[in-house]
Amino acid sequence: MTLSTWNINSIRVRLPLVLQFIQERQPHILLLQEIKCTNDQFPKSEFEDQGYNVEVHGEKSYNGVAILSKFPIEKVDTTFSGNTLEDQARFLSIEAKLPIGYSNIISLYAPNGGQVNSKKYDEKLNFFQSLKEYISATLRYDLSLIIGGDFNIAAENLDVYDHVQCSNNICFTIQERQKLRALINAGLCDLYRIKNPDKQEWSWWDYKGRFFDMDHGMRIDTIMSSYNVAQSLNDCVIEKAWRRKKSTSDHAPVTAIFSDEKS
DNA sequence: ATGGTAGCATGGCTA
DSSP: OEEEEEEOSOHHHHHHHHHHHHHHHOOSEEEEEOOOSOGGGSOHHHHHTTTOEEEEEOOSSSOOEEEEESSOEEEEESSOTTOTTTTSOOEEEEEEEETTEEEEEEEEEOOOOSSTTSHHHHHHHHHHHHHHHHHHHHOOTTOEEEEEEEOOOOOSGGGBSOTTTTTTSTTOSHHHHHHHHHHHHTTEEEHHHHHOSSOOOOSBOOSSTTTTTTTOOBOOEEEEEEHHHHTTEEEEEEOTHHHHSTTOOSBOOEEEEEOSSOO
């Protein structure tokens, strides 16, 4: 089973590219972020034509998340208990019977945070606090949880192109990294890091300047899961080729491949 | 320190 996540920065602009990605990669599940449209603007039938069940949590202009699933979707939630940014479309949860077992799958678009120490920055820290408390209260030894998306925080020094230069930048301050660490410590594994313990790869490169040409990026998108799900993991890769394409997103997709056995 | 690009929406916000 293959599960991908991709911050596509507008589904209406990126529909042809996402359809091409589906054709080539054939993910059983695709988590999307920054769809930047309302539910009725989302090209649902185009994905249904490709054999996907589709759930969308959108809003006008900004944010927005969606989940495409080859497996029937059994339960849907557009927020979580305690969500401090409930008015923004950043969270979509489904349940589905996967080959690895019955699972809760979440598409997450964490806030960027704007400027360090701004109002948005505080809201970002508070959002992660509320998400950690929810995940902590929800995780049980018999629950299979997959949470993928744009976390908008790079965890470690090897997750940014220059950890000295980036240390005061949004998405890499100590305060943010502590929030991400606390979320992981609630009982999650970073599936990319399990399979690539030393690799330095990025999932996001700024559109501005020559960031992509210079390979100056950050690894802020990933797929996390409960430990039992991680036992079924075969590989996890960042698909940089999709960031190289014309008229693409500023993020690359991340894909996890699982063995089809229950863990 | 600022600006560089991109999308939404058509001025300025968000990233």
